[in-house]
Amino acid sequence: MNGAEFSWSEFFHMGGYAGFVWSSYGLALVMVVFNIVSPMIERKRVISRVKRAIKRDANSSQAS
Amino acid sequence: MFKKIWGWIQRFSSPKHFYSISGKLIPWFAVPAALLGIYGLYMGLFVAPTDYQQGESYRIIFIHVPAAWMSMFIYVVMAISAAIGMIWQIKLADMIASASAPIGAWFTFLALVTGSLWGKPMWGAYWVWDARLTSELILLFLYFGYMALQSSIEDQRTADKASGLLAIVGVVNIPIIHYSVEWWNTLHQGATVAKFDKPSMHIDMLIPLLVMAIAAKLFYAAIVLIRARNEVLYRERNRQWVRELVEKL
Numbered sequence: 523m524n525g526a527e528f529s530w531s532e533f534f535h536m537g538g539y540a541g542f543v544w545s546s547y548g549l550a551l552v553m554v555v556f557n558i559v560s561p562m563i564e565r566k567r568v569i570s571r572v573k574r575a576i577k578r579d580a581n582s583s584q585a586s
Numbered sequence: 587m588f589k590k591i592w593g594w595i596q597r598f599s600s601p602k603h604f605y606s607i608s609g610k611l612i613p614w615f616a617v618p619a620a621l622l623g624i625y626g627l628y629m630g631l632f633v634a635p636t637d638y639q640q641g642e643s644y645r646i647i648f649i650h651v652p653a654a655w656m657s658m659f660i661y662v663v664m665a666i667s668a669a670i671g672m673i674w675q676i677k678l679a680d681m682i683a684s685a686s687a688p689i690g691a692w693f694t695f696l697a698l699v700t701g702s703l704w705g706k707p708m709w710g711a712y713w714v715w716d717a718r719l720t721s722e723l724i725l726l727f728l729y730f731g732y733m734a735l736q737s738s739i740e741d742q743r744t745a746d747k748a749s750g751l752l753a754i755v756g757v758v759n760i761p762i763i764h765y766s767v768e769w770w771n772t773l774h775q776g777a778t779v780a781k782f783d784k785p786s787m788h789i790d791m792l793i794p795l796l797v798m799a800i801a802a803k804l805f806y807a808a809i810v811l812i813r814a815r816n817e818v819l820y821r822e823r824n825r826q827w828v829r830e831l832v833e834k835l
Contacts, residue, residue: 536642536645537636537641537642538641539641539643542646542704542707543642543643543645543703546646546649546650546699546703546704547649549649549696550649550653550696550700554623556692557688557689557805557809558809560688561812561816565819568816568819568820568823569819569835572819572828572829576829576832
């Protein structure tokens with residue numbers, strides 16, 4: 523900002539480009555959060571899949 | 587000598603070894619990524635001066651340019667990993683390639699959308715079919731193609747071969763994206779940072795741009811390791827060590 527005094531409303535206004543600038547930063551935030559959360563959920567899913575496979579194998583080896 | 591190195595590579599690239607090492611490495615990428623990201627945002631939004639031509643709208647650059655760089659960087663990493671997996675049969679390389687694709691696709695998408703949000707106020711259009719934009723859109727489709735082949739082919743080795751081949755062939759698109767602004771008459775502006783003479787950019791604008799670019803690289807490093815660890819657990823699910831590890835989780 524090159525104004526003499528800093529003002530938040532001016533900051534959020536972005537010289538009239540608020541919509542374009544903040545949508546860009548907002549999408550970047552969404553992208554970062556999604557990329558952190560989605561592999562965490564995926565990890566839980568993989569672990570429960572492997573656990574089910576272990577149980578299945580244990581049952582089938584008992585049956586035979 | 588060669589045998590020794592080869593043995594070392596094989597040991598290091600074993601999924602089991604990778605799993606334990608990468609678990610320790612992740613915070614060393616994730617924490618600096620977060621700190622640099624916050625610092626870069628602060629510098630970009632509060633310290634960098636207003637552009638004399640574009641006003642405040644140019645601040646999209648601090649998202650757009652790092653995202654566009656990452657979209658190409660991750661693609662090259664993915665293609666090289668796929669090639670290593672194909673030539674030397676290193677399973678870990680295939681896992682890195684497949685873990686990279688969705689992250690690369692996200693960065694490409696972010697670069698396209700932020701570019702569009704920057705294009706509207708500056709060029710008067712959200713989209714134009716010019717060489718830079720079109721080749722970047724093709725990059726997004728290459729990522730989608732890779733991911734589609736990965737998920738649609740049942741046999742993992744066949745999936746890696748088919749998708750890897752696509753990734754390697756698609757590398758021709760990378761120099762096309764980079765040089766598109768020179769080879770064709772485009773609306774997109776030319777390189778301001780990655781050129782041989784001095785970058786034509788104010789230092790207070792250049793610093794946040796580079797900080798954000800480094801933060802994005804570290805972010806990718808952390809996320810690709812997390813994703814590759816998931817790949818290890820899934821693809822090696824019939825191994826004893828994975829089963830022992832999972833039962834403790």
